[in-house]
Amino acid sequence: MHDLPFREDVHVLIEGLNRLGVTTMVTAERDESLATPAHERFVFDTIIELRREEHKRRVERRLTVAKSRGQDFIGGSHTMRIEAHQGVHVYRRAQSRPKLLDDQPTSNQRISTGAPAIDVLMDGGLYEGSVTMVSGISGTGKTVLSVQFLTAAAQAGRKTLLVTLDEHPRQLIRNAASLGFDLQGMIDRGELFLLYESPLELELDVHFDYVTSLVEREGIDCIVFDSVAVYELASRHEVADFLYAVATYFKNRLATVFFNYESPELLGVSQISEELKGSHLVDNIILLSYVEISTVLRRAIAIPKVRGSRIQQVTREYIIATGGVALLEDDASDAHNANAVPQLPFSAYSSLLSRSPTRHSPAIEVAVAQGEALPSSVAQAVEDPT
Ligand SMILES: Nc1ncnc2c1ncn2[C@@H]1O[C@H](COP(=O)(O)OP(=O)(O)O)[C@@H](O)[C@H]1O
Ligand SMILES: [Mg+2]
Structure with a gap:
């Protein structure tokens, strides 16, 4: 594989087939790649690379189009599977959807x-x-x-x-x-x-x-x-x-x-x-x-x-x-309370989502400041702080 005369023969063969108008596919093991040296890559119109990758003990196949003359192609490494009754099936890189609309549709509905x-x-x-x-x-x-x-x-x-x-x-x-x-x-x-x-x-x-x-x-x-x-x-x-x-x-x-x-x-x-x-x-x-x-x-x-x-x-x-x-209606959460602990509606607390709920109710503050009676649910809880 590595001797020069052989590689030149391959080169000549492909060029000959090309002149005859024959579509030719050549496969090569990656290690001993025919395609690696620049002057040999030049012979091919399209180069497709296949790889197997191990991923948490699972094998994944990847396919990359390295070049393809005269046509556009989606770059990057795509997923490839070999499937029954179908042979090779290529799933293109999800991130590479080609048709990005210039105008994203919007709706008021x-x-x-x-x-x-x-x-x-x-x-x-x-x-x-x-x-x-x-x-x-x-x-x-x-x-x-x-x-x-x-x-x-x-x-x-x-x-x-x-x-x-x-x-x-x-x-x-x-x-x-x-x-x-x-x-x-x-x-x-x-x-x-x-x-x-x-x-x-x-x-x-x-x-x-x-x-x-x-x-x-x-x-x-x-x-x-x-x-x-x-x-x-x-x-x-x-x-x-x-x-x-x-x-x-x-x-x-x-x-x-x-x-x-x-x-x-x-x-x-x-x-x-x-x-x-x-x-x-x-x-x-x-x-x-x-x-x-x-x-x-x-x-x-x-x-x-x-x-x-x-x-x-x-x-x-x-x-x-x-x-x-x-x-729940914010004033009604006492209603579903089926246990002994007095439960106030959420509006009686602050910092609920920070996981340190604090009773810091505007309703209570206003009542205290103005010397009015506490809201009934609060008054009840104050009397009976279980
Ligand atoms: N038939 C039911 N009656 C009352 N509560 C239910 C019933 N089915 C599920 N739930 C409540 O819904 C919760 C599960 O919600 P779920 O949507 O599966 O949670 P998540 O998807 O966020 O993990 C359960 O923990 C349970 O409290
Ligand atoms: Mg779920």
Whole structure:
């Protein structure tokens, strides 16, 4: 292989075939590459490089077009698989979607989150074509809110997709049914598609191709990714670019997207930008958290960001029950209290999301300053500070 006469023979052979108008493909092992020296690369019109990479004991194949004369090509390293009945299948680098529209479509139309009280907090709901990050630790209700959102969207005649990476579809359908959502019925009617992939075998380029093919084939315009933390598991250093590509793709289609984000711990609002990968590409942020008050964990929702809307910067209490996430009226949270600890509405506290709730109520201050009677719920708690 390395002797010069042989290489010159190959050179002459290829040039001869070329003159005859024959399309020729030459393969070479990388080590003993015919293609490496510059004068030999010159012989070839197109050079494609294949590699195998080991990735946490999993083998991934990569394909790169190094050159191709007279035509444009998408650079970078794409994912390649060898699939039964198909041979080589190349999944292009998700970040490299070629058709970036000059003009991103925008809409003034609003879509319900599925929870009317949350829509009110967001000044009328989600803009069509917006990207919403729903953040909260495990069990705060990200999946429940997503099911609620997609159910409302389907009822409004939209086609929906839930990319479920945390939970198997069977379990998801069962859990949703316990809250009164009929996902199976929606699937049967073609209103909802579930895409499940095991996080362990997930390759981002392949996954992107599955999602976009399904979206284009079915004309889907409301999508939930539950949750994007899994992408971090699959490919830590690529996840920000990947999410950016996903967000751009859906914005160009004017589709409305939820990225559910399982935050590693209860986050305060100030930490959120650091923690969320690619938070700049997110239009809306919904924070779900637990707040410990006395000995009781209560659920708190805050919406620190809604692009293009006036929002109410308040932390509200919510419950999860039949019908999904429901916000409590701020003066009514005593009502659901079934235990001995006196519970005040959230408006009686400050710094709820910083995990150090402080009773620092304007209502109390005003009452004290003006020598008036304390609000009844407060007076009760003061008398009986269990
Ligand atoms: N049928 C139900 N009745 C009451 N609460 C429920 C029911 N199903 C789920 N929940 C509540 O919802 C929570 C799970 O919400 P989920 O959306 O799965 O959380 P996340 O996706 O954020 O991890 C459970 O911890 C439970 O408190
Ligand atoms: Mg979940």
